[in-house]
Amino acid sequence: MNTIQKISKNIGLIVISQILTYVLAFFTVIYTARYLGADGFGIISLALSIGAIFGVFVDMGISTLMVRELARDKSLSNKYISNSILMKILLSFITFCLVVLTVKIIGYNQIESIVIYVITISVILTSFFGLLNSLFQANEKMEYLAMANIINSAVLLLFTIIGIFYGLSIIYFAGIYVFTSTIVLIYCLIVYLLKFSNIKFEFDLSFWKPTLKESWSFGIIFLSGMLYTYIDSIMLSILKTTEAVGWYSAAYRLMYIALLLPNAINIVIFPVMSRMYSNSSKNSLNLLNERYFKYMIIVGIPLGFGTTLLAKQVILLLYGNVYIPSIISLQILVWAIVLTFAGASYTQLLQSTNKQLIITKISIACLIINIILNLILIPPYSYIGASFATFITEAVLVGYIIFITYKLGYGISYKIVLKDLIKVLFATSIMSIFIWYFNSLNFFLVLIVAIIIYFITLYIVRGIDDVDIEILKEIRG
Template sequence: MIEVKKIAKNTLLIFVSQILYYILTFFTVIYTARYLGADGFGILSLALSITGIFAMFIDMGLSTFMVREVSRDKSKADKYIPNVALMRLILSLLTILLIILLVNVINYAEIVKIVIYILTISVIINGISGIFSYVFQANEKMEYLSMSTLILSISMLTGTLIGVYYQFDILYFAYLYIISNGLVFIFIFLAYLWKFNLPKIKIDWNIWKPTLKEAWPFGVAAMSGLLYTYIDSILLSIFQNNTVVGWYSAAYRLMLVVLFIPNAFNTVIFPVMSPLFKTSPESLRLINERYFKYMVIIGIPLGFGTTFLAQKIILLVYGSGYTNSILSLQILIWTMVFTFIGASFVQVLQSINKQLIITKIAVICVIINVILNLILIPSYSYIGASIATVLTEIILVGYTIYATSKLGYGIRDLNVNNDLSKVIIASSIMSTFILYFNDLNFYLLVVLSILLYLVAITLLRVFDDADKLLIKNLLNR
């Protein structure tokens, strides 16, 4: 019960901060996309895609490894921080060289190259601050992570509004990432000094090999995930143009907004799950069942609702200049549905030291995704890229659930599986309402649709006694 209350408290804290973060980021994207137009927004999105992929090369799974190990033994933080910092420094230098090589081989326009180089610096700064952030996560001190995300989002939105007001060019918006990530680094570093003692700079070469050996599967899995997430934008820039990248990215960025939900759960639950692997495997399985159920309750109606409201959403957010993004959003949102469904199973595999399985699945999926993109993009442009992304996610989640179940951590509670069909029924009822009352004010339609869905899942008895007890404990905090 103590663990349940701790999870509930930390989840609420992270959830609220993530909501604020994504709301502020949402407006940042809106103002940036509207101001720069599809072509300029396409350049910025392409640069973010390339640097986002290489950001995981800087990390190479060290972040997840640190959280797992320090959550099990808090005294290990002092040993890992200086060594991981040096590892990341070396990886950062290699990353810079690889990015320079890539952008010159592809022969991007000069402005695109400059934007990519600028964003590379911001990624390196973010990687350094991440070392200290992961110690806070491992110690389950989520308030500091919440503050850092808010600092990032507030500085980005403020800087964007200044840029729009003074009509700065695209380079300003690229430099804004360096400034914002720099502020986050200053905060998280000072917070670490205040909360913990700065570890002595002691490099232990003996732990490098075992650390990298344990961490690299996390890194390859994450990098593979980012590859099939962002490779479509890179291929679109090669086969199509920056404007098409802008249309696709507009829909994609909207889809990513809802990632704060599984991300909030992951941030809080992973440090709790990891020790349970050794102390209480059955508790780990039960947490997985609850996590899966709640992601289904949230994810499936999100897919249905966004599909039928996509036109209103795109026109409201981006304006008529992005009408080509409507169909892309209707397709891409289902990527998030399957991401929600598979989120808990990924965390289980990481918690039980089976990250190599995730790596194998991710590598297979990135190969499939690249093949699908190469087949679909030349003929179907950004719509083909959207389809490739969804198909890849379905395969990834399917393999992940299968692997987790084979290891004995699957969903055994038949009631949880039955809830899946009930959620689909409730979502269908909500969708029918949206279609029938589509002429209503957008905000009113969204609110009424959510209320109808909540009534439907309540009448269908989706929430059981365990859910009610969990909600009661959360409210009592």
């Protein structure tokens, strides 16, 4: 099996699992939001935001470093696994103490505090099975990673439905996350013990310092990313209400689902790019980056225009009239996702080529920008201000990452980028005109026809070229 076929096979596995995962997660979000209302959903979203931010301290970038290093040298697997588990036990204790301290300082009420603590426990458990998932990813055994994702979402949805059926409290809905994380952790341990090897603990304190020294930059990248992604919800809860958090999160959760494709490709591409860099295959790296970028704008740009035009129908269909305020947030946040799509290949390229420290510095700068923007925009504009803060921050982040990549000599030819953008924008314009004139018709009919129109137009204008067709042939084998 050649590299293209292996990448496509793994992407296929991850995309299928991600589709199932996101479909299940989609229903979990919708059912939870409708059942708990904007205020209750806001509390859960707040807790998940705090958990996501502090969860970085449990991992400190160790999992990402593992993927890169084990993709290059698999003999280090047991050393990384055993020492990382011990490191994470210590980091978990420190993290939980930090969460308790934060909750006390902010002064959340009893219910909010309990939900936050419970969600934090689930995040800690998630970090441990994430360690094993990194091993699966480094070995390009995406089927195990895919199954872990499916189990996680399926169990979460099942017990969400049970909670709604029996009319259980918000504490139960927080507890679901702990139970789900435990089930997935058990699954990952079983796979590791059966398919890889027994964990032989190699307590090597001398291994800790260089590992944490190398991984911390990944950790700071994730922390900065999590902060400027989720700090909006925390600041909304402090400066406004949990109801505002609920309206904001309803739109944001939909955008999270839209990240299915880049997330799936990132999981597969990261070890491949890392291996290409270690083998000094710069031409292959550049080609992979070019195609990755092209496919992301082919999906991302029409997603932005389509969602902007159909936002009202989407919110009313999924959440109901209670979440009408979420419409404008969705129309703003979708463009942050478009930017994320555009910058995905460049971010992976820098991480794969040992340039993660550059992303760290950019991420810290963007975090500061995001906090300042939230302080300025949330008081007068509430969740709408938070949405604009997210968009502006993402624009700065992606723009500077692309600029740095060009400066390092890995940039895509301006002519190629311009040519691809013109074709994608033309096809998107035709699609958008159709949506604009017929958006009063059945939502699903308009959506399906719009997608067909877009890809037919893209094919006619040669937005899908000979190289893309050749890649498709390679994938088919």
